[in-house]
Amino acid sequence: MQILSRESDATTKDNPSPGRLIIFTGPSGVGKGTLMRSLLQRHPELYYSISVTTRHPRPGEVDGKDYYFITRSKFEQLVASGEFLEWAEFAGNCYGTPREPVERQIRQGKFVVLEIELKGARQIRQTFPTAESIFILPPSFEELEKRIRTRGNDSEEAIARRLNRAKAEIDAADEFDTQIINDDLETALHALEAALFS
Numbered sequence: 001m002q003i004l005s006r007e008s009d010a011t012t013k014d015n016p017s018p019g020r021l022i023i024f025t026g027p028s029g030v031g032k033g034t035l036m037r038s039l040l041q042r043h044p045e046l047y048y049s050i051s052v053t054t055r056h057p058r059p060g061e062v063d064g065k066d067y068y069f070i071t072r073s074k075f076e077q078l079v080a081s082g083e084f085l086e087w088a089e090f091a092g093n094c095y096g097t098p099r100e101p102v103e104r105q106i107r108q109g110k111f112v113v114l115e116i117e118l119k120g121a122r123q124i125r126q127t128f129p130t131a132e133s134i135f136i137l138p139p140s141f142e143e144l145e146k147r148i149r150t151r152g153n154d155s156e157e158a159i160a161r162r163l164n165r166a167k168a169e170i171d172a173a174d175e176f177d178t179q180i181i182n183d184d185l186e187t188a189l190h191a192l193e194a195a196l197f198s
């Protein structure tokens with residue numbers, strides 16, 4: 001099934017408003033999750049796509065809420081059967097966006113948000129050129145490292161992989177429609193709301 005674009009004939013009598021797809025990307029530790037939680041609290045009408053991952057849950061993470069946590073062999077089966085809209089490997093783990101719920105929500109005129117890394121964002125822009133893309137930047141690389149470390153969940157090895165990957169991701173920020181620096185959280189949240197709703 002082809003995903004609907006905003007210019008397509010998704011608008012019908014029963015479904016007067018076409019859906020929107022938003023891609024939300026930024027380096028690990030920049031505060032995407034924190035911003036996303038506040039955004040969803042303030043705008044419960046948004047549909048947040050829950051990803052599938054082979055990463056182990058962090059303390060406090062809930063299966064089916066933060067992610068669907070599955071094994072690598074199950075992930076490979078889902079890839080083979082075309083269940084993902086996009087997927088990518090990041091810092092040693094696989095992550096994917098389940099296709100069916102996202103397509104359904106967009107058909108129903110919903111505003112769907114994907115929080116995904118750079119390779120996945122590029123795949124979505126190919127298959128869904130009208131998707132709107134937002135990149136979250138840290139105030140500095142030092143602050144990014146501090147945030148990853150103070151979060152306190154990742155091993156030294158995982159931190160090194162994430163920081164290494166962060167450099168390549170930040171270099172690609174210009175590919176995105178909007179860039180927002182997450183320095184002060186409230187200011188960043190307002191900039192995000194302005195990008196989405198004005």
Ligand SMILES: Nc1nc2c(ncn2[C@@H]2O[C@H](COP(=O)(O)OP(=O)(O)O)[C@@H](O)[C@H]2O)c(=O)[nH]1
Binds near residue numbers: 027051121
């Ligand atoms: N391509 C892709 N990336 C994802 C997906 N879900 C999460 N990610 C990204 O994978 C990266 C690692 O996520 P995670 O392990 O939760 O670490 P964190 O972002 O540092 O908290 C982040 O950049 C997420 O945005 C997905 O479904 N597809």
Ligand SMILES: Nc1ncnc2c1ncn2[C@@H]1O[C@H](COP(=O)(O)OP(=O)(O)O)[C@@H](O)[C@H]1O
Binds near residue numbers: 150184
């Ligand atoms: N604007 C901000 N100022 C200071 N710390 C922040 C800010 N935004 C997020 N953080 C903190 O940075 C850490 C990483 O945030 P998180 O939302 O997990 O990032 P991501 O989802 O991008 O990996 C968390 O400890 C979070 O509380």
